[in-house]
Amino acid sequence: MIDLEERLTRVHNPDVRPLVQDAYRSYATGVPRAAIVLTWTAVCADLIAKAQVLAEDGEPDAKALAQKVEEAQQLGGASDEKKRREGVGKMLEVEREILDAALALELIDSSQHVQLDRLREDRHQSAHPSLRPLGELYEPTAEYARAHLLAALDALLIHPPSQGRKIVASFAAAVADPGFVLHPAHLTHTYFDRVRPAARNKVVEFAARFAVLQIDDPQVTLPADQLADRMAECLRCFADRDAELVTNAMVKQMTKLGTASPDVQLAAFARLGNMPTFWKAAPETLRGLFETRVEQIGAKAKLKPSLVGEEFEVLGLVVNAELRQGFPSLVQAVGNLHYLARTYLIANREDAFYTRYLASLLRDVKSFDSGASVADLAVVPCGRFLDLETLREVLRAWWDNNQNWGRRVNDSLAAFKLATAHLGPEGDAVWREFLEELREYEALHQDLARRFGFTDVLAAQSEPE
Incomplete structure (x- = not known):
């Protein structure tokens, strides 16, 4: 019941919605014949409206149907009784042809055409008792009326033209x-x-x-x-x-x-x-082919400072845990990358998986410019994923390679400190150890202490001996 009621709220055409609601009320109050008649009326009204929309969009088949409906409406509104009867006859023509037209317009498919044709036949049985042999009245069950209403909703009424x-x-x-x-x-x-x-x-x-x-x-x-x-x-x-x-x-x-x-x-x-x-x-054969391609990329990646196109994107899939398990060569290939290529890979999508590479990247830096790139593109963005042990390892690698100490190093370290704020006081303790190693470089030491917010270190430095 809830499913049917939910569908009622999704009827696309607001002008048709009252007819559908009347059909539902007839079903709910135990008048299945009326529900069937009103459901078919809603179907006809909806198809006519959709045909008119498609005709406006230039659909030839829809134009023919819309024109016939318009002629019937004009005749039906005439003052002459004969013309009004002609209008009724033309509209009955439309009713006889409307499901075939809807099929041709792809508003319904062949199976839905069969379902709605059954609705049309039952509508005739419900509206014209004389069609029954020996004068028997057609007595559809409530569930039969409900099935017709559901079929009309699913096939047609809830969809746009x-x-x-x-x-x-x-x-x-x-x-x-x-x-x-x-x-x-x-x-x-x-x-x-x-x-x-x-x-x-x-x-x-x-x-x-x-x-x-x-x-x-x-x-x-x-x-x-x-x-x-x-x-x-x-x-x-x-x-x-x-x-x-x-x-x-x-x-x-x-x-x-x-x-x-x-x-x-x-x-x-x-x-x-x-x-x-x-x-x-x-298929498995395609998986095997992809595994071989990854191995090839990894084999030639050691000497290439950059990767391009699909090779770069393929290796970036290493952040997916299921793919790492399914393609072990992915991890090996990323491990083989030139340190700058790995830096750009991390920069493309920082992920906790990459934290294992940060210290080695800093150890492999060969110039001040490369050091700045590694810090800003890989180390700082991944700072939010670090634990205490990895932070200590990364700072050790940073300190040990003098090529990491270019002119922008203060900015990079301050950004990295902020990125590791989730480690709290224990993280600050690791940073204090790092800062202590810089004490002999007074200007650098003071500037970083200020940037890190270590006011006690600044106060101790400003005290007279």
């Missing part, structure tokens, strides 16, 4: 538009929650095809990789609504991905590797 092909075309145009901004709530409301299941499947499959295969569509001005990235973000939003649907859509693309170019395969790994639905869809 959108067609399957047009929904996909609208989705594709929106995502490819240069001004596209991903707003998950708007995206799922427009292209997932408020569309028919068949159209929803088409939208998700369309997004999966472009996200996985990075298709270069000549009709789209957006570069293929950027469009694929956007489609992947859409898939993440859709997966929050229905992960199984997204998985099934990805499964359909895996055969083509297996035969795609190595660049497309690596791009799919980088783009979708942090989605559980991708790995549920990927």
Whole structure:
């Protein structure tokens, strides 16, 4: 009962909503015949309204139906009785054809056409007792009336006037538009929650095809990789609504991905590797291929101070604990990186996993400029993840390598101190130990004591001997 009542609040057309509510009240008060008649009336009114909207959008089939409805309405409002009867006859024509028109317009699918056709037949039985043999009255049960109302709501009444092909075309145009901004709530409301299941499947499959295969569509001005990235973000939003649907859509693309170019395969790994639905869809052979690709990246990464494109994104997946377990080569590859490449990787997405590398980064610094980059891009952003032991190790490495002491070091250390504030008084004790080692450098010692807020150290220094 609650499920039906919830659906009533979602009827799309406010003009049709009173008819649906009347149908529900008839059902709830034990008048199933009236409920069936009113449900069919609501279906006809809703389809006519949707046909008029689509006609305004230029849909040819909808224009023919809307024109016939308009003619019937004009005749029905005439002062001449003969014309009024013609109007009634034309509207009955519309009623006979309306489900076929709705199927042609993709407002309903073939199974829903069968369901609503049953509703139409039962409406005739309910409204015209003479159709029953031997004068028997048609006596539908309350549950039968309820089933008709639910079918009408699910198939038609709660959905906007959108067609399957047009929904996909609208989705594709929106995502490819240069001004596209991903707003998950708007995206799922427009292209997932408020569309028919068949159209929803088409939208998700369309997004999966472009996200996985990075298709270069000549009709789209957006570069293929950027469009694929956007489609992947859409898939993440859709997966929050229905992960199984997204998985099934990805499964359909895996055969083509297996035969795609190595660049497309690596791009799919980088783009979708942090989605559980991708790995549920990927066959074991593809997993093995990706494992080999990661090993290759790691083997050549030692001497490269920077990584580009998909290689960079793939190694960034190391922050995902499940992927580290599934692809041990990820951790090894990140460990093999040149210290600057690892710095940029951390800067792309700071994570607690990277704290194990901070001390080694500081030990590997070869110049003042590199020291500033390592500090500002990797060490400071990860400060919020440190524990006491790691903080002590990082400060030791900072102190021991003089290339970490460039002209901006005071600013970097002050920012790092602030980032480790979560360690409280115990953290301050570690910082005091570090500061004490700088006592022989009086100006530096005093400036850092001031920046760290260690007023007692400043007061002790200002006392006369």
